[in-house]
Amino acid sequence: GHKTFTMLKPDAVEKGHIGAILNQITASGFKITAMKLTQMTTADAETFYAIHKERPFFGELVEYMTRGPIVAAVLEKENAVEDFRTLIGATNPEDAAEGTIRKKYAASIGENAVHGSDSDENAEIEAAFHFAGREMF
Ligand code: GTP
Numbered sequence: 001g002h003k004t005f006t007m008l009k010p011d012a013v014e015k016g017h018i019g020a021i022l023n024q025i026t027a028s029g030f031k032i033t034a035m036k037l038t039q040m041t042t043a044d045a046e047t048f049y050a051i052h053k054e055r056p057f058f059g060e061l062v063e064y065m066t067r068g069p070i071v072a073a074v075l076e077k078e079n080a081v082e083d084f085r086t087l088i089g090a091t092n093p094e095d096a097a098e099g100t101i102r103k104k105y106a107a108s109i110g111e112n113a114v115h116g117s118d119s120d121e122n123a124e125i126e127a128a129f130h131f132a133g134r135e136m137f
């Protein structure tokens, strides 16, 4: 497992944190092998987060993820999925470890600044959802 997929979510982009977050990601040993500024449609977000469609917060999640541009990126590093989830911290920033990206930049469990794939299989699916083959290096 050397690949993961990330999104810098609309709140992080709105607040001007793209540079600081990418700097922390690359300083932590991740190589960026695909990246773009893009905006998800409602259909995109409903598909990407389909696993959560029965959860009470699904509507809020789709609203949030579509309200503005995101940075989508593919990252490479040994043990990428697990190490990236350690770097971003717990889903709820109140529970996130000191120094993690969510601790530093997330406002709440609903607006938590960054996404990280939860398995090697999902990293492949999510990267292919956002990028054509020729956009991944
Ligand atoms: P991702 O990396 O974005 O997948 O986060 P995660 O794996 O840490 O959490 P999970 O997959 O369980 O939830 C996906 C996203 O749904 C979270 O990152 C939040 O943006 C949102 N979310 C999760 N729980 C809640 C909640 O209780 N309320 C709200 N409003 N949003 C939530």
Ligand code: MG
Pocket (backbone or CB within 6 Å): 116, 118
């Ligand atoms: Mg998740």
